[in-house]
Amino acid sequence: MAIRLSRRKITSYIAGELAAGKETTLLINQLAAFLIDSRRTKELELVVRDIEYELKNQGIVLARVTSAFDLATATQTAITHLIKEHTNAQTIELRQFIDPTVLGGVKIDLPGLQMDTTIGHRLTTLRTNLKK
Amino acid sequence: MEILRQFAAPETVNANGDLFSALGINWMMLIFQIVAFLLLVALLGKFVYPWLIKSVDERQDKINAASKAASEAQASAADAETRVEKLLKKARVEAADIVATAKIESASALAASEEKAKKRSEQIVADAQDEIQKEVIAAKIALHNETIELVALATEKVVGKVVNTKIDETLISDALKAVK
Numbered sequence: 215m216a217i218r219l220s221r222r223k224i225t226s227y228i229a230g231e232l233a234a235g236k237e238t239t240l241l242i243n244q245l246a247a248f249l250i251d252s253r254r255t256k257e258l259e260l261v262v263r264d265i266e267y268e269l270k271n272q273g274i275v276l277a278r279v280t281s282a283f284d285l286a287t288a289t290q291t292a293i294t295h296l297i298k299e300h301t302n303a304q305t306i307e308l309r310q311f312i313d314p315t316v317l318g319g320v321k322i323d324l325p326g327l328q329m330d331t332t333i334g335h336r337l338t339t340l341r342t343n344l345k346k
Numbered sequence: 347m348e349i350l351r352q353f354a355a356p357e358t359v360n361a362n363g364d365l366f367s368a369l370g371i372n373w374m375m376l377i378f379q380i381v382a383f384l385l386l387v388a389l390l391g392k393f394v395y396p397w398l399i400k401s402v403d404e405r406q407d408k409i410n411a412a413s414k415a416a417s418e419a420q421a422s423a424a425d426a427e428t429r430v431e432k433l434l435k436k437a438r439v440e441a442a443d444i445v446a447t448a449k450i451e452s453a454s455a456l457a458a459s460e461e462k463a464k465k466r467s468e469q470i471v472a473d474a475q476d477e478i479q480k481e482v483i484a485a486k487i488a489l490h491n492e493t494i495e496l497v498a499l500a501t502e503k504v505v506g507k508v509v510n511t512k513i514d515e516t517l518i519s520d521a522l523k524a525v526k
Contacts, residue, residue, distance in 0.1 A: 281518065283511045292522050299526070317502060318509040320518045331521035333505050337498045345491045 224248070225261055229268030266325040275303040278323040280311045280332070285320070293322060300327070 224245070231241050249255050266276050277297055279285065285293075294306045301324065316332035366373060509517075 281514065282509065283514045285518070286511075286515055289515055289518050292519065296522050296525060314506070317505045318514045318517050319521055329525060331518070331525075333509070333517070334502070337501060341494055341498050344494045346487045 218252070221257060221261060221264060225264035225268050228261075229265050229272060232265070232269060233272045233274060263325070270301065270303065270325045273302075273304040274307070275301050275305070275324060276307050276309065278309050278311060280313050280316060280321040280323070282312070282314050282316050282318050282332075284312060285310060289320075293320070297322070297324065300324075 228241055228245055232238065245261065249258060249261070269276060275297060277293070279290075279293060290308055290310075294308060297303065297306050316334040317337075319330075319332035319335075321330040321332050321335065322328065366376075
């Protein structure tokens with residue numbers, strides 16, 4: 215009879231392996247196989263989020279950067295520096311997403327932290343605050 | 347004339363013995379008739395007259411009673427007529443009072459209903475004004491929200507066309523500086 219592993223143990227293992235430099239594809243395949251085998255595919259998003267938390271605790275930060283246009287290298291560097299200042303992480307991995315609906319500015323999603331300076335967000339805030 | 351001669355002739359008187367005989371009156375028969383008459387009178391007085399008198403008296407009493415009753419009835423009728431007249435007069439007065447009271451009550455009821463209708467109409471007008479005021483406020487709010495929405499949409503459209511890579515880089519740079 216298989217013992218049900220807690221999500222914390224799973225994410226801790228995966229994060230540790232990733233931090234140790236194991237092959238990412240192999241780890242992802244193992245995780246996917248485990249979740250399918252244990253019928254816990256619904257926990258996928260939570261597992262991914264927890265892995266990001268674990269990586270952050272180990273000094274590796276995965277940052278999702280959303281903008282309307284492709285970011286220049288200087289801007290990416292500036293964002294990386296900003297994230298390092300706020301998280302004290304040794305390694306920053308940026309994943310850039312292009313979303314024209316944000317109109318302008320940048321949105322940075324970090325584990326447990328978000329910075330949204332997009333024009334779309336500002337307009338949404340304007341709508342929310344001014345509407346009666 | 348012959349009869350007069352007989353009365354005048356002394357022989358005629360003498361021939362019959364006395365005057366009664368001359369007149370054709372029989373003493374015995376006369377006495378008998380007197381006795382019979384007296385007897386008849388006595389019998390009548392004894393048996394018939396009292397009964398007859400009694401009947402007459404009774405009849406008289408009845409007539410008197412009837413007369414008295416008629417008089418009483420007439421008096422009673424007059425009294426009744428008087429009472430009826432009084433009752434009619436009283437009834438007329440009461441009817442007049444009732445009519446007057448009814449008029450007063452109907453007037454007061456009319457005034458009360460008018461007052462109630464006036465208050466009701468004022469209440470309806472006030473409610474309608476409140477409703478209109480609420481609708482105006484709701485319309486103003488809706489207009490305000492729609493204006494904000496339109497401004498936001500217009501801003502999105504304008505910004506979407508105006509912002510280019512360079513402006514975006516500037517925006518991001520300013521934002522990062524502001525965060526630092």
